[in-house]
Amino acid sequence: MKNTMYIIIGTLLFALAVSQLGMPNSIAEGGIVGIALLIYYGLGISPSISTPIIFALLISIGIRYLPRHMVYKTVFNVILFSVFIRFFEGRFFAQPMEDTMLAAVFAGVITGVGFGFIYQAGSSVGGTSIIARVLNRQMGWDLTGTTLALDAAVVIAGIFIIGPVYTMYTLITLYIGKVVTDFVLGGFDSKKAINIVSTCSEEISMRITRDLASSATVFYGEGEYMREQRRVLYIVVHTHKLLQLKRVIKEVDPQAFIVVHNVKDVSGGFISGVPAE
Numbered sequence: 001m002k003n004t005m006y007i008i009i010g011t012l013l014f015a016l017a018v019s020q021l022g023m024p025n026s027i028a029e030g031g032i033v034g035i036a037l038l039i040y041y042g043l044g045i046s047p048s049i050s051t052p053i054i055f056a057l058l059i060s061i062g063i064r065y066l067p068r069h070m071v072y073k074t075v076f077n078v079i080l081f082s083v084f085i086r087f088f089e090g091r092f093f094a095q096p097m098e099d100t101m102l103a104a105v106f107a108g109v110i111t112g113v114g115f116g117f118i119y120q121a122g123s124s125v126g127g128t129s130i131i132a133r134v135l136n137r138q139m140g141w142d143l144t145g146t147t148l149a150l151d152a153a154v155v156i157a158g159i160f161i162i163g164p165v166y167t168m169y170t171l172i173t174l175y176i177g178k179v180v181t182d183f184v185l186g187g188f189d190s191k192k193a194i195n196i197v198s199t200c201s202e203e204i205s206m207r208i209t210r211d212l213a214s215s216a217t218v219f220y221g222e223g224e225y226m227r228e229q230r231r232v233l234y235i236v237v238h239t240h241k242l243l244q245l246k247r248v249i250k251e252v253d254p255q256a257f258i259v260v261h262n263v264k265d266v267s268g269g270f271i272s273g274v275p276a277e
Contacts, residue, residue: 034158035054111177
């Protein structure tokens with residue numbers, strides 16, 4: 001039930017972004033929705049009609065390469081998207097905006113939130129991943145790279161239909177959408193993972209415990225050049241505490257070697273003194 005609600009909310013938001021901001025302002029998309037929009041701009045056929053037709057063609061080719069649960073959810077998603085587009089098309093605020101950049105930005109934001117809900121439910125409206133799976137199984141092509149290349153091909157094709165300027169607006173929408181989707185999936189309370197190599201690691205560890213109410217994991221590494229074994233600290237902190245952590249490290253050892261990584265998800269254990277959920 002929860003996944004169904006996520007799909008409905010996410011698809012509703014995506015359809016709103018496409019019908020109210022994308023279509024009136026000649027902004028395209030990636031995947032099968034992008035193809036449907038290019039058909040709309042070129043031939044005037046509504047995406048509510050072309051999207052399920054394109055999806056049916058793709059699914060007939062790649063159905064044996066897809067998990068059944070994914071097929072069912074995506075079919076539901078595509079049908080729902082078509083219904084929403086049919087309902088919203090030409091209604092409400094579906095008028096060209098004076099500032100196309102504003103339309104591109106907000107289309108990306110709304111699309112990103114919508115995709116976040118859709119991906120949380122384990123569904124998709126992309127379509128190009130189906131072809132990528134076929135090529136992966138038949139020819140050994142990289143799944144992620146092939147999906148990206150197919151989506152890029154759809155966007156590039158837009159140059160010949162909506163022109164280079166609106167294609168660039170489309171790229172802005174896609175980029176913002178990806179960033180917002182990552183926020184929705186990973187949460188706004190982002191975290192960083194830090195590796196610290198220092199001759200003063202014990203003192204740094206004590207300062208982290210005392211000043212940041214956190215803890216570090218210790219493992220041992222050996223430098224290739226000096227052949228010396230040293231303690232390496234590994235710590236995960238909330239992003240807003242990163243500056244404070246680096247200040248503490250530099251106070252103890254200005255020469256400490258620090259590597260900061262982005263963290264997609266953290267669960268279990270303790271982060272900054274609070275049990276992780």
